Amino acid sequence: MDLAIEWDQVHALLGENGAGKTTLMNVAYGLVRPDSGTILVDGNPVVIHGPQDAIRLGIGMVHQHFMLIPPLTVAENVILGHETVRAGGFVDQRAAEREVRDLSQRYGLEVDPRARIEGLPVGIQQRVEILKSLYRGARILILDEPTAVLTPQEVIGLFGILRNLAGEGSAIVFITHKLGEVMEVADTITVMRRGKVEATTRPSETNPAGLARLMVGRPVLLRVDKAPARPQRPVLELDHLVVHDDRRRVAVDGVALSVHAGEIVGIAGVEGNGQNELAEAIAGLRPDRGGRVLLDGQDVTRATTRHVLHGGLGFIPADRHRMGLVLEHSVSDNLVLSTFDRAPFARWIIRRFEAVLEYAQRLIKQFDIRAESPSQPAGSLSGGNQQKVVAARELGRQPRALLASQPTRGLDVGSIEFIHRQIVDQRDAGLAVLLISSELDEILSLADRVAVMYRGRIVAILEGDAIDRERIGLLMAGAA
Amino acid sequence: MTWRRLFRPAAVALAAQPILSIVCGFAVAGLAVLASGADPVQAFSALFQGAFTNPRAFTETMIATLPYIFLGLAVALGFKAGLFNIGAEGQFYLGAVFGVFIGYSVQGLPGIVHVPLALLAGMLGGFLWAAIPGIIKARTGAHEVIITIMLNYVAFQLTDFLINNRGPLADKTSSAPRTPFIQHAAQLPILIPGTRLHAGLFVALVAIPVVWFLLSRTTVGFQIRTVGLNPSAARAAGISVGWTLVITMGISGALAGLAGADEVLGVSHFMPPSFSTGYGFDSIAVALLAKSNPWAILPAAFLFGAMRNGATFMQLQTQVSADLISIVQATVIIFIAAPAIIRWIFRLRHTPAAPVQLAKTDGGATI
Amino acid sequence: MDDSGRLSLVTREGGRSMRHSRFRFVSLGVVSVLLLAACGGGGTSGSPAASCKTFKVGLVTDVGKLSDKSFNANAWKGVQDAQADSSLCVQAHFIESNQPTDYQKNIQTFVDQKYDMVVTVGFLLGDDTLAAAKANPGVKMAIVDFAYDSPPPNLVGLVFKEDQAGFLAGALAGLMTKSGTIAGVYGLKIPPVEKYRVGYENGAKYTNPSVKTLGIYQPPSGAKSFNDPDWGKARALDFFGQGADIVFGAGGNTGNGALLAAVQQNKQCVGVDVDQFVSYPDADPCLITSAEKHIAVAVKTAIADAVKAQWPSSGLLVFEAKNGGVGISAYHNFDGKISADIKAKIQDILKKLADGSLQTGYTAS
Secondary structure, three states: OOOOOOOOOEEEEEEOOOOOHHHHHHHHOOOOOOOOOOEEEOOEEEOOOOHHHHHHOOEEEEOOOOOOOOOOEHHHHHHOOOOOEOOOOOEOHHHHHHHHHHHHHHHOOOOOOOOEHHHOOHHHHHHHHHHHHHHOOOOEEEEEOOOOOOOHHHHHHHHHHHHHHHHOOOEEEEEEOOHHHHHHHOOEEEEEEOOEEEEEEOHHHOOHHHHHHHHHOOOOOOOOOOOOOOOOOEEEEEEEEEEEOOOOOEEEEEEEEEEEOOOEEEEEOOOOOOHHHHHHHHOOOOOOEEEEEEEOOEEOOOOOHHHHHHOOEEEEOOOHHHHHOOOOOEHHHHHOOOOOOOOOOEEOOEEOHHHHHHHHHHHHHHOOOOOOOOOOEHHHOOHHHHHHHHHHHHHHOOOOEEEEEOOOOOOOHHHHHHHHHHHHHHHHOOOEEEEEEOOHHHHHHHOOEEEEEEOOEEEEEEEHHHOOHHHHHHHHOOOO | OHHHHHOOOHHHHHHHHHHHHHHHHHHHHHHHHHHOOOOHHHHHHHHHHHHHOOHHHHHHHHHHHHHHHHHHHHHHHHHHOOOOOOOHHHHHHHHHHHHHHHHHHOOOOOHHHHHHHHHHHHHHHHHHHHHHHHHHHHHHOOOHHHHHHHHHHHHHHHHHHHHOOOOOOOOOOOOOOOOOOOOHHHOOOEOOOOOOOEOHHHHHHHHHHHHHHHHHHEHHHHHHHHHHHOHHHHHHOOOOHHHHHHHHHHHHHHHHHHHHHHHHHHHHOOOOOOOOOOHHHHHHHHHHHOOOOHHHHHHHHHHHHHHHHHHHHHHHHHOOOOOHHHHHHHHHHHHHHOHHHHHHHOOOOOOOOOHHHHHHHHHOOOO | OHHHHHHHHHHHHHHHOHHHHHHHHHHHHHHHHHHHHHHHHHOOOOOOOOOOOOEEEEEEOOOOOHHHOOHHHHHHHHHHHHHHOHHHOEEEEEEOOOOOOHHHHHHHHHHHOOOOEEEEEOHHHHHHHHHHHHHOOOOEEEEEOOOOOOOOOOEEEEEEOHHHHHHHHHHHHHHHOOOOEEEEEEOOOOHHHHHHHHHHHHHHHHHOOOOEEEEEEOOOOHHHOOOOHHHHHHHHHHHHHOOOOEEEEEOHHHHHHHHHHHHHHOOEEEEEEOOHHHHOHHHHHHEEEEEEEOHHHHHHHHHHHHHOOOOOOOOEEEEOHHHOOEEEOOOHHHOOOOOHHHHHHHHHHHHHHHHOOOOOOOOOO
16 A cells, blocks of 8 residues: 655544554554555655654554553653753653753743653644654654543643644654544544555545544444433432442542433543443442442342343453453353353253354344354454454343443444444334543433533433533643 | 475374384483483383283373373463463462362261362362462462462462361371372272272373363463464453453363372372472473473373383382482473484474474575 | 401492483493484394393482482492492392382382392381392392392392491590590480490490480371471480580481481581481581482492302391491591591491401490
8 A cells, every 4th residue: 555644734534443554654653564554754655664764754543542551741752762961871761851841932831841751631642742752863653542532621721732743844654543633633634444555635625434444445324313301210310329449449439320210311521431340340240349239129239240131131341352242252142141050041951053053153143243153262352343253242131230431442333333233223113322532522412411520429410401522621630 | 405305294194203202201201211321121111011911010101191181281282372380280289188178077968069179179279379379460460480389389388288187178187198088989980909000090091182172162262372372362352361361371270289189189189298209290291292282282191190100110129219210301392402413313394383484485586 | 358348448449429320321421322323323133242141230229219319329339330340240120109108119110121139228118128039020120228138039138237327437436525425316216226326335335435326216206207396306405405516317318317417516427327427418517427328339249249159148238347248438528627547447447347356336236
């Protein structure tokens, strides 16, 4: 494939997960060796053997996961590895802070050089990452899914910075799978699919639907069609739930919420505000908790996960690879991961593979899982199909409540569409859905009611017309 | 895509690495023989002769193979659940203690009852001994490696105490510190007269498919493998990880205990002090070499049994120390544990075991 | 009588020059290889060595293996000594045992290889040696430091009069002590250990009637029986505190602990069973001698008896002062500090023990 990045521009690299965007940029940054082909910088062929080469050529990269050292200050992180050393082997702190301050003012990246990383919000940490690259002389800046961890307001701030940088003469490569962001910030858009460039275009020449079609290779519905909810009796009730995190600090602080049959309650919030702990507590994975959880009227506060699952909860965990699937197991084994030892899948302790296979084939068909065979390892499926396996397993058990945590994270548009459709259909069939998502778009398009979570508390529950992007964004940032 | 060219049938690719590791192990040991001034060809041919070339040698190889089969299965089963059972040696001892006790103390039973009873007792001994670290791990999260290692020493001291001259299990009529001989009915019958090959062979040959069946066909085995592959996902799917670990350790220990009981009922017919030297530890290598596959335990155990047995004759013929075998074993483990070295030596390209990586490679881009 | 005294002395010197003898053996081997090569190359029918019939001897060690510098090493030395005696026509090999269940197999390996005689080392092989001897009446078997009640005719136990070795060591200790108090730290109270103790204490009283003797047996301690150096060391330190200036360590590692205590406290010590100057160099600084079983002598004697058809019918070969089977080791570091007078006295005692004019005072209880 060919790709040309120009100076003074924000170039968006758009594509579904697994389209090859990140791999491509890892090649440019020297983390992955190309099998063939050449890289040109300013028309000159270059060989990039590692990040050192890339940095020398002025290529900088901001990863999805920041590479910062929390106890150190901003300035220390920025200069790390490129310190100005005074006589006697001491790092010249003052000079470093001055340089960082100059740099941040020049590009409009407001940061206090003396602040410690651990105390900074994610959006600011990202600025430090950008500063780090700029400090090392980066003129070509690659950002891999930079908005995944930001609040809507922070995203706006980031876009401003990117525009600034491009204005100063840098080239920005912006990797994303979010259509709206591309339309907002990019000068040039390259859409990738299956390792190939599908098209290169400009925002003025296209629209979100067109981009989605290029990404997926077929027309897609960007909005979920759904009828107004008809909530019935409460199925999942949280009564002043208190949950501790792994370090025994309060992560969920007195959450009270009830989810009724036939409605979708969305929990919005920037990641790390207690959503994971909340989900795990409901699923019986965190024994250390206070308050009560009622499932279908039954107190399941102290119940085991097994009890909760068999009591009628479907659970789609946030981290598909870590908690949702056993990648080495076959698709069919994953589909019975929580029911493998029950009839009809087992008799005494002997597994009944015909029953498993039959059931798996049914679900594969019903949930449109693209697998060569049910015995294929789940890890060999694409991300979207993997998540469909998780959804099929949990919904296939016909639960009364569904706890879906980040159900479409990292998925392609087609899979997102499918999973959203399934959730809405099940709601219409009387399922109570608690949807936890840090993708505001997802919340907005699915949820009938929105609870905003900030620092372990539900700061607001919005309904109907009160559901407003701007307002939710502010609540997520703790500003309301 | 380069991997396509080098892709081989899965079985070949899987077996290649262990086999090449063995080759390397012998090569390194050969150098050691050379350095000690002996002739490696002579040494290894004596090793081979001592292990195979006459009926007695072959049956002795089989006898040395048997504990490796049970213990290899025990360690492999632990690996499947992500557990590193270094305590097989101690569980082996406990199995022998329980087996020998039932073997000599119970009287008047016919062999058909007495032998299985004593074997079951051995399994119980190993089970109980291994369940201790299982429970401690499940309850407190303490690492099983540490606990099982420590319990080995407890097992050694405990058995020494039991069979020492004045110990509760000691044969008071013997000046040697050992248990009484087991009842005749408790002896595993000799299969070939004039050799020591005993019916424990059948027990071992049955144990392999049983463990395979347990792992691949039962809910317990599925649970064990699931916990081993991804404990977080297992927990999220409602599987009790702690209980699974206890059960796995218990079954693993039962297999190790079976090895001990089999050894006293089949070979020694009493329990001497310093009963085993390293069977349990060698078996970690057996399980690694077999990549924890129950069927592959058989050839791996046979190799180790042949080396252990053949070493005697090698020493007799060439006076090369039998400890040379330890060099082979150690080198094999190193190469198994560090597959990259083997790939580098033999210029193998990495052929990933699961297609997980293949899919990722598929998404890779070329510029 | 004079003979036996000399024999023991020779053995003591043999202990000192063990390295030399091994050297000799190696060079012998080289010579024979050269000879064989010459024969093969020349194609002439030079009849090798003598016309005697080769007598094949196999040695099976216990799990301590040859590197123990003790029973196994000395037994192998006895085999080598027999091999070095060209009149015996002995050809020998050894097998080191890895584990108890190998004993039977290892003995059987020699039987299968048509060996004429198998020597086994130590009581751990007692049961297996007996069984093998019964099963193979045509193969001579000898077991070091073990005896049977009524063994088959092809099996002999090689046993030692520990009380005589202890008596000699005690006699030396009685002459060497300055404080007038000597001590002993012993293993479990079993017959050989008791014999050492009785001999040692009586020997000391024989040369020094006013000597005070301290001593303690290790109580049964499971795995730590004969293997608790800490306990042995602590007891030795107690005895030093009570005025002892020489300690006899007779109980495996437990006794070795006592020797270490002596090194630490700058006292003198007496080793046991073998020349511990060789087997336990840590004790060298304090070691005035060891009460020694001449295992090499015993093994060589048994082999010679087998070759010369003088196999004992009693099933027992007793090694004592009379046949050079027990004694005390060389004085090593203390050779210069022990007066000629004392050395002469020890020689005299050895002679008297050998001719039976002196008894150790031990009677089986």
